[in-house]
Amino acid sequence: MMDKFKTTFYEIKEQFEDVFVELFNGGRAELSLVDETALLDTGVEIIAQPPGKKLKKLTLLSGGERALTAIALVFALLRVNPSPFYILDEIDAPLDDVNVVRFSNFLKEYTDFAQFVVVTHRKHMMTAVNNIYGLTMTDKGTTELVSLNLKEQIQ
Amino acid sequence: MMDKFKTTFYEIKEQFEDVFVELFNGGRAELSLVDETALLDTGVEIIAQPPGKKLKKLTLLSGGERALTAIALVFALLRVNPSPFYILDEIDAPLDDVNVVRFSNFLKEYTDFAQFVVVTHRKHMMTAVNNIYGLTMTDKGTTELVSLNLKEQIQ
Amino acid sequence: MFLKKIKIKGFKSFAKTINLQFDTPITAIVGPNGSGKSNIVDAARWVLGEQSAKNLRGTEMADVIFSGSEKLPPSSSAEVSLYLDNSERVLDIETDEVKISREVTEDGQSDYLINDSKCRLKDVNELLMDTGLGNNSYSIVSQGKITQIINSKPENLRELFEEAA
Amino acid sequence: MFLKKIKIKGFKSFAKTINLQFDTPITAIVGPNGSGKSNIVDAARWVLGEQSAKNLRGTEMADVIFSGSEKLPPSSSAEVSLYLDNSERVLDIETDEVKISREVTEDGQSDYLINDSKCRLKDVNELLMDTGLGNNSYSIVSQGKITQIINSKPENLRELFEEAA
Numbered sequence: 001m002m003d004k005f006k007t008t009f010y011e012i013k014e015q016f017e018d019v020f021v022e023l024f025n026g027g028r029a030e031l032s033l034v035d036e037t038a039l040l041d042t043g044v045e046i047i048a049q050p051p052g053k054k055l056k057k058l059t060l061l062s063g064g065e066r067a068l069t070a071i072a073l074v075f076a077l078l079r080v081n082p083s084p085f086y087i088l089d090e091i092d093a094p095l096d097d098v099n100v101v102r103f104s105n106f107l108k109e110y111t112d113f114a115q116f117v118v119v120t121h122r123k124h125m126m127t128a129v130n131n132i133y134g135l136t137m138t139d140k141g142t143t144e145l146v147s148l149n150l151k152e153q154i155q
Numbered sequence: 156m157m158d159k160f161k162t163t164f165y166e167i168k169e170q171f172e173d174v175f176v177e178l179f180n181g182g183r184a185e186l187s188l189v190d191e192t193a194l195l196d197t198g199v200e201i202i203a204q205p206p207g208k209k210l211k212k213l214t215l216l217s218g219g220e221r222a223l224t225a226i227a228l229v230f231a232l233l234r235v236n237p238s239p240f241y242i243l244d245e246i247d248a249p250l251d252d253v254n255v256v257r258f259s260n261f262l263k264e265y266t267d268f269a270q271f272v273v274v275t276h277r278k279h280m281m282t283a284v285n286n287i288y289g290l291t292m293t294d295k296g297t298t299e300l301v302s303l304n305l306k307e308q309i310q
Numbered sequence: 311m312f313l314k315k316i317k318i319k320g321f322k323s324f325a326k327t328i329n330l331q332f333d334t335p336i337t338a339i340v341g342p343n344g345s346g347k348s349n350i351v352d353a354a355r356w357v358l359g360e361q362s363a364k365n366l367r368g369t370e371m372a373d374v375i376f377s378g379s380e381k382l383p384p385s386s387s388a389e390v391s392l393y394l395d396n397s398e399r400v401l402d403i404e405t406d407e408v409k410i411s412r413e414v415t416e417d418g419q420s421d422y423l424i425n426d427s428k429c430r431l432k433d434v435n436e437l438l439m440d441t442g443l444g445n446n447s448y449s450i451v452s453q454g455k456i457t458q459i460i461n462s463k464p465e466n467l468r469e470l471f472e473e474a475a
Numbered sequence: 476m477f478l479k480k481i482k483i484k485g486f487k488s489f490a491k492t493i494n495l496q497f498d499t500p501i502t503a504i505v506g507p508n509g510s511g512k513s514n515i516v517d518a519a520r521w522v523l524g525e526q527s528a529k530n531l532r533g534t535e536m537a538d539v540i541f542s543g544s545e546k547l548p549p550s551s552s553a554e555v556s557l558y559l560d561n562s563e564r565v566l567d568i569e570t571d572e573v574k575i576s577r578e579v580t581e582d583g584q585s586d587y588l589i590n591d592s593k594c595r596l597k598d599v600n601e602l603l604m605d606t607g608l609g610n611n612s613y614s615i616v617s618q619g620k621i622t623q624i625i626n627s628k629p630e631n632l633r634e635l636f637e638e639a640a
């Protein structure tokens with residue numbers, strides 16, 4: 001069991017460090033075990049260095065930088081233990097427009113591995129996907145589909 | 156002391172119930188003391204009813220509805236115990252575009268009472284304010300002002 | 311294997327049946343605050359076996375049933391079905407499409423079904439074993455979960471790695 | 476009384492001095508992720524007397540000093556000043572403008588100043604008493620604070636009301 005944890009950890013660590021550089025367009029990040037001798041209950045720590053900055057603990061990064069780092073972790077897990085589909089609920093909310101575009105391009109690279117359903121309020125994400133479902137709340141307090149393809153309306 | 160807490164609570168409650176209806180364009184909300192006999196340490200509970208829906212505890216509302224409810228509480232506190240200025244850091248992040256516009260109009264109504272500084276990524280908020288400061292991170296890892304008035308660029 | 315469709319009826323704000331096809335690589339779900347987007351995410355998490363009402367933003371399992379509104383009476387049950395493509399027989403069933411369903415009535419009792427025949431949750435979990443699907447935490451990232459991951463202490467972050475192992 | 480200007484030097488990512496005038500009712504601060512927007516919010520909270528490094532996203536007070544980058548050495552101190560309009564004499568000082576400053580050196584020791592003369596934090600707090608300013612929690616709403624308010628238990632929500640009382 002512990003071996004499995006250790007090998008999985010090191011696989012994810014390797015992928016995470018790659019994905020981080022891809023998402024941030026540079027910089028570097030590290031995953032580390034707080035106490036390697038106590039595999040049974042050691043914690044995991046993330047240190048990250050956005051391009052041009054010093055290496056810091058996650059708490060000192062900005063809201064958007066931390067969100068992008070967490071997204072890198074989710075995609076590292078995807079690479080190591082893929083699922084056929086992913087449902088992501090407004091994970092782009094803290095990102096600025098440039099990072100929303102960068103993230104949506106990143107998603108497109110993964111469509112060979114998996115299928116994605118994303119909930120979003122961001123225009124730059126909406127223009128990047130293949131199909132959009134619009135929902136609305138009726139005056140009866142129930143959800144209905146607005147139209148099957150808003151994509152024409154967004155352009 | 157307890158009298159002060161009680162009177163302040165009921166003042167905030169009254170304002171909160173007003174502000175909620177203004178921000179949601181209808182519906183109703185209630186603040187209540189969990190245990191009115193134990194004023195020294197009773198908790199405070201929020202129940203809210205967006206227009207057309209049933210009255211529910213805060214946890215059952217959506218992310219954006221909860222954020223708008225919390226904003227209503229902050230503005231109720233503003234009415235009861237005003238401060239000369241407010242600094243709000245991306246409180247519009249969970250809101251959809253319609254609610255961002257509604258919130259920015261709401262802010263404008265309060266400029267007689269207070270001054271506001273808002274950090275935002277949302278275009279609909281940027282077009283509603285009087286002045287915009289743009290920041291950028293230089294390649295030396297330091298913050299610099301980009302230009303004093305982006306407002307012309309946003310239009 | 312991919313997700314072809316989700317059908318939701320009587321679950322949270324879906325008093326009327328709704329069918330969403332997912333026949334493209336990336337599909338977006340958009341709409342105003344409170345329109346029911348996260349309820350779809352909850353529906354997917356629920357049908358795959360979620361046992362905690364708290365993870366579905368409720369206090370008890372019957373909270374997932376449409377509770378009525380100013381104009382409509384509450385529903386008596388909730389039902390969600392996921393339609394998975396199985397043309398490559400990734401799942402150990404001899405059909406090109408596999409339908410996984412879950413129903414709950416007011417007493418909070420759930421029934422699970424595979425291709426419309428009743429089964430136990432254990433059967434659903436066995437069917438989905440090794441596909442990466444199931445109630446694990448990172449293939450369905452609920453609203454606010456990313457913030458939770460960032461703010462978690464090292465010993466909590468570890469749980470993500472245990473699930474992947 | 477209103478906020479006229481904030482001056483920041485050596486605080487977090489502001490290695491170089493930056494001056495922001497706030498002479499309009501609503502001012503927006505915009506910029507890419509990580510560009511320093513929330514650092515301005517932290518600067519305002521800090522100069523008004525914030526004592527907890529954790530509320531400034533650090534572990535110790537000296538974390539607020541510019542820690543250097545790949546190309547620049549760290550700063551040896553941090554300094555923030557708030558310039559408040561006092562033409563209506565809301566503050567008990569005989570000048571049209573009141574400047575409140577805070578400086579910190581690497582040893583973590585802070586100095587407070589009112590109109591450039593050293594004072595104690597107690598003097599700053601007394602000056603701002605009854606104006607609604609000060610280190611209370613709802614006139615400066617940091618990033619993520621709104622989510623915290625929504626998710627807080629009833630006994631924690633009570634703290635907001637106690638501060639207002």
Ligand SMILES: Nc1ncnc2c1ncn2[C@@H]1O[C@H](COP(=O)(O)OP(=O)(O)OP(=O)(O)O)[C@@H](O)[C@H]1O
Binds near residue numbers: 056486514542
């Ligand atoms: N003491 C320090 N010295 C140097 N840089 C620092 C210091 N403290 C924080 N920073 C840097 O400041 C940056 C964060 O800035 P800030 O949190 O203000 O970003 P932001 O503009 O609010 O971004 P977002 O839109 O993502 O919220 C981080 O990249 C961090 O490395």
Ligand SMILES: Nc1ncnc2c1ncn2[C@@H]1O[C@H](COP(=O)(O)OP(=O)(O)OP(=O)(O)O)[C@@H](O)[C@H]1O
Binds near residue numbers: 251322347376453
């Ligand atoms: N059992 C139920 N019966 C009826 N309505 C429900 C039920 N459970 C939740 N709801 C309603 O569903 C709405 C929330 O929907 P949801 O959380 O999916 O919104 P959303 O589209 O994700 O919005 P946001 O953009 O703000 O995140 C709430 O207004 C809530 O009242």
Ligand SMILES: [Mg+2]
Binds near residue numbers: 217218219347348453
């Ligand atoms: Mg939602």
Ligand SMILES: [Mg+2]
Binds near residue numbers: 064618
């Ligand atoms: Mg920020």
